[in-house]
Amino acid sequence: MPSTLEIITSPALTCRHGFFTRKGGASSGIFAGLNCGAGSSDQAEIVAINRARVAEAMGVAPSALVGVHQVHSARAVAVAGPLSHRPEADALVTATPGVLLSVLTADCQPVLFHDAKAQVIGAAHAGWRGAVNGVLEATLDAMESLGARRSAIQAVIGPSISQAAYEVGPEFLDRFRSEDPDSLRFFANGTGDRMLFDLPGYGLARLRAAGVGHAEWTGHCTYRDPERFYSFRRTTHAGEVDYGRLISTIRL
Numbered sequence: 001m002p003s004t005l006e007i008i009t010s011p012a013l014t015c016r017h018g019f020f021t022r023k024g025g026a027s028s029g030i031f032a033g034l035n036c037g038a039g040s041s042d043q044a045e046i047v048a049i050n051r052a053r054v055a056e057a058m059g060v061a062p063s064a065l066v067g068v069h070q071v072h073s074a075r076a077v078a079v080a081g082p083l084s085h086r087p088e089a090d091a092l093v094t095a096t097p098g099v100l101l102s103v104l105t106a107d108c109q110p111v112l113f114h115d116a117k118a119q120v121i122g123a124a125h126a127g128w129r130g131a132v133n134g135v136l137e138a139t140l141d142a143m144e145s146l147g148a149r150r151s152a153i154q155a156v157i158g159p160s161i162s163q164a165a166y167e168v169g170p171e172f173l174d175r176f177r178s179e180d181p182d183s184l185r186f187f188a189n190g191t192g193d194r195m196l197f198d199l200p201g202y203g204l205a206r207l208r209a210a211g212v213g214h215a216e217w218t219g220h221c222t223y224r225d226p227e228r229f230y231s232f233r234r235t236t237h238a239g240e241v242d243y244g245r246l247i248s249t250i251r252l
Helices: 044-057 128-133 135-145 170-179 181-186 199-209 232-238
Strands: 016-020 076-078 091-094 100-105 109-115 120-126 153-157 187-189 195-197 214-217 246-251
Touching: 016 044, 016 109, 044 246, 076 135, 091 100, 091 135, 100 109, 100 120, 109 135, 109 199, 109 246, 120 128, 120 135, 120 246, 128 135, 128 170, 128 199, 135 153, 135 199, 153 199, 170 181, 170 195, 181 187, 181 199, 199 214
Parallel strands: 076 091, 153 214
Antiparallel strands: 016 246, 091 120, 100 246, 109 120, 109 153, 187 195
16 A cells, blocks of 8 residues: 555444545545545546546455446445446445445535444545435445345544534525424524534434444545645635545445
8 A cells, every 4th residue: 555645544444444535536636635536627647547546445456346427326336346437426335345435526425334133334524415315325325225224334424614613594494494404403603694614513413313233423524635635615615716625435
């Protein structure tokens, strides 16, 4: 494994996994580091090098690194090997050893799942829209279709934007109020009519309400730590033209 890569892990997940930071990649400029987003304007060959480094770090060939075309949906797909194309979805599950599931994020929640007894894993990209629409629950449903049990599933949310950095407007609050008035507890007062939204807290609540055996957040804020993480919101505030994507992976 390239020694410069930085990989965040959780003891709650007993299979091979990692929330990769931006350190140790081949990208330069505004993408400096481990940009794994083919959808960015970074050079395709450089992104491919970065993804190959991730695969090597996780002990698989680059072809075993699978992902989806993320569209902020609530769709989860089951995979059993390398994909010939990336389906539109925001979560993947598998019971096949050696398949490296991955999701890309830059403030949204990357969530990794593992049922150690059933040997079923999952990975989800859960921004606020996907979380509201049910992508976390859809991932659990898909894992259950492969033999997992919710009460045995461990779920870990990786680096995401924290509440202190996630300022939203009243229309955002209204969306949550209409979906579930109880979700107002994830909002704090900001400046003027602005509110601060607790995305990881909301994700944890959804996971726990869905009946997982354990759910946690690693506690890393993407917005507050530019040396380690890409952030869509930080890039927007800085007026930069594009941003890198972090990768989170899991395998049996």
